[in-house]
Amino acid sequence: xxxxxxxxxxxxxxxxxxxxxxxxxxxxxxxxxxxxxxxxxxxxxxxxxxxxxxxxxxxxxxxxxxxxxxxxxxxxxxxxxxxxxxxxxxxxxxxxxxxxxxxxxxxxxxxxxxxxxxxxxxx
Amino acid sequence: xxxxxxxxxxxxxxxxxxxxxxxxxxxxxxxxxxxxxxxxxxxxxxxxxxxxxxxxxxxxxxxxxxxxxxxxxxxxxxxxxxxxxxxxxxxxxxxxxxxxxxxxxx
Numbered sequence: 001x002x003x004x005x006x007x008x009x010x011x012x013x014x015x016x017x018x019x020x021x022x023x024x025x026x027x028x029x030x031x032x033x034x035x036x037x038x039x040x041x042x043x044x045x046x047x048x049x050x051x052x053x054x055x056x057x058x059x060x061x062x063x064x065x066x067x068x069x070x071x072x073x074x075x076x077x078x079x080x081x082x083x084x085x086x087x088x089x090x091x092x093x094x095x096x097x098x099x100x101x102x103x104x105x106x107x108x109x110x111x112x113x114x115x116x117x118x119x120x121x122x123x
Numbered sequence: 124x125x126x127x128x129x130x131x132x133x134x135x136x137x138x139x140x141x142x143x144x145x146x147x148x149x150x151x152x153x154x155x156x157x158x159x160x161x162x163x164x165x166x167x168x169x170x171x172x173x174x175x176x177x178x179x180x181x182x183x184x185x186x187x188x189x190x191x192x193x194x195x196x197x198x199x200x201x202x203x204x205x206x207x208x209x210x211x212x213x214x215x216x217x218x219x220x221x222x223x224x225x226x227x228x229x
Binding site for chain 2: 100
């Protein structure tokens with residue numbers, strides 16, 4: 001069964017850091033681009049970042065550029081999101097999502113989603 | 124930056140057809156994907172690349188895309204279709220979501 005399982009969320013103070021993980025199973029992880037998508041409480045979906053299958057190409061939303069870093073370890077079938085300089089507006093459920101077709105991020109749908117992990121930025 | 128516009132809400136009578144639109148500049152030249160999200164759950168892909176259904180999605184769900192508007196059509200609407208629906212495209216290596224439409228089945 002294809003599955004994504006996020007972890008690492010929690011409560012952090014403004015200006016703090018957090019690293020999210022997403023463990024993948026049931027598919028050839030390195031063959032697919034991956035993304036992080038977040039959803040603030042009561043709000044819509046917001047794409048955060050994407051990474052190619054090899055990890056060689058990364059992409060970020062303007063709202064997180066320079067503060068967040070996406071990475072992956074294909075030997076461990078795990079996707080990461082390092083979040084620094086966190087702000088109250090980063091409070092959201094963070095989902096990892098698998099690209100529907102291939103290793104290049106850029107046109108695919110997100111066909112598999114994790115259950116999400118909650119990040120709360122508050123003092 | 125590219126923007127997608129969806130109606131905040133759409134209502135449909137049980138058993139009738141619901142249409143949810145997604146507007147964007149020349150969206151017909153892009154691949155549009157649609158997601159269903161029920162309260163407390165992760166989104167689920169219901170239509171990809173304008174009009175394709177993933178396995179397990181009922182044939183009642185269909186999609187079209189032309190000009191400046193993409194449309195998700197749900198035929199013979201059921202109570203279980205009540206959810207938020209989001210359209211999504213890629214633009215300049217950035218994924219963009221519409222604001223979401225709440226579908227109410229009356």
